[in-house]
Amino acid sequence: MYDYKLGIVGAGNMASAILNGILRTGVVSPEKIVVSDIDDKKLEIIKNQGVNTVKDNKVLFKNAEFIILAVKPQVAKVIFRDFEKIENLKIISIMAGITKDTLKSFFDGAKVARIMPNTPCLLEEGACAIDAGDFDDDGKTLVFDIFKSLGKVVELDEKHFDAVTAVSGSGPAYVYTFIKAMIDAGCDMGLSDKISEELTLQTFVGAVKMVENRTTDIETLIKNVCSPGGTTIEAVKSFKENNLEEIIKDGMRKCKKRSKELSENA
Secondary structure, eight states: OOOOOEEEOOHHHHHHHHHHHHHHHHHSGGGGEEEOOOSSSHHHHHHTTTTEEEEEEHHOOOOOOEEEEEEEEEHHHOOOOOTTOOOOOEEEOOTTOHHHHHHHSSSOOOOEEEEEEOOOGTTEEEEEEEEOOOHHHHHHHHHHHHHHEEEEEOOOOOGHHHHIIIIIOOOHHHHHHHHHHHHHHHHHOOHHHHHHHHHHHHHHOOOHHHHHHSSOOOHHHHHHEEEEEEEHHHHHHHHHTTTTTHHHHHHHHHHHHHHHHHHHOO
16 A cells, blocks of 8 residues: 655756646645755745655655656666665656666566656646556556646657657757747747747737648648738748758757657767
């Protein structure tokens, strides 16, 4: 019998987002959650939410039914060394680059769910890929309910996670890059920072909604904005001449390659 339904190792930004999502949606009641971290200030904030806190990871590992590992990969192996002899753990990992097999090599008999989230989870607008194939139906339901509180989720075999990293895991940085370029270009053409940013951000919001509600393919949406002899087509022609689409794809391929390298060397 476990003292806690859920333990969370770490109290950083993503761990806090996960905890807040759980508490907001009531997936697990606060008295059935325990969080471990070395930062007293972070633990005090969590304690004020009615959640149990500890500084000793051993207490968490031994007394929580499910354990979310929400620490940086380089920190994880230091933590693991203390718990190699604890068997049959149910681990939920959001750590990039550490596979289920790697985790199982540390913990004998462990069942592992792996999740690839992204930073918009901090605003409940995240995209999470989930491989919870080791868990029974109740365990899967818990995992999916936790991460649904942070945005959209998809179920996917871990073998695709390097591609997920390249699309949604790292994807926000690509979008920020394009947003920044548009804002800067607007300023170069005489708009104020405020106006250029406001117009750019709303353009992205509106374009996403257009894609989500489309009844045709995205190429047709592009063509619908590009009137022959008009203004938009000049910009799009320039993008094509400079091979923008291939530049984006090449960057994503390199991202996937690096993700695979990190997983293999973990």
